[in-house]
Amino acid sequence: MEFDSGALTAGAQAAKLGFDTVRSLLGLLKDAKEALPKGPKADAVGLAIEQSEKHFAIAEAHWPKGSATSSANVNSRRP
Numbered sequence: 001m002e003f004d005s006g007a008l009t010a011g012a013q014a015a016k017l018g019f020d021t022v023r024s025l026l027g028l029l030k031d032a033k034e035a036l037p038k039g040p041k042a043d044a045v046g047l048a049i050e051q052s053e054k055h056f057a058i059a060e061a062h063w064p065k066g067s068a069t070s071s072a073n074v075n076s077r078r079p
Helices: 005-033 040-062 073-074
Strands: none
Touching: 005 040
16 A cells, blocks of 8 residues: 555645634634624524534644644655
8 A cells, every 4th residue: 555645745734724714714703793782692602602612622632733734744754
């Protein structure tokens, strides 16, 4: 089985882009929440955003930091 460092690097870059996109979306949701009138719906939205941020932080923490995020990392692991 041959190791394809290009595919690994592309996959890592796509995952990073996905994490960056979710982080941006959460920021937009927080900004939009501020435009809602105070009340139970705004509170529910705020709670949902908080839970989403917690789950996102957990997912991001489980993603291997620095592994295969650059071709230098990939190439340094080659036998």
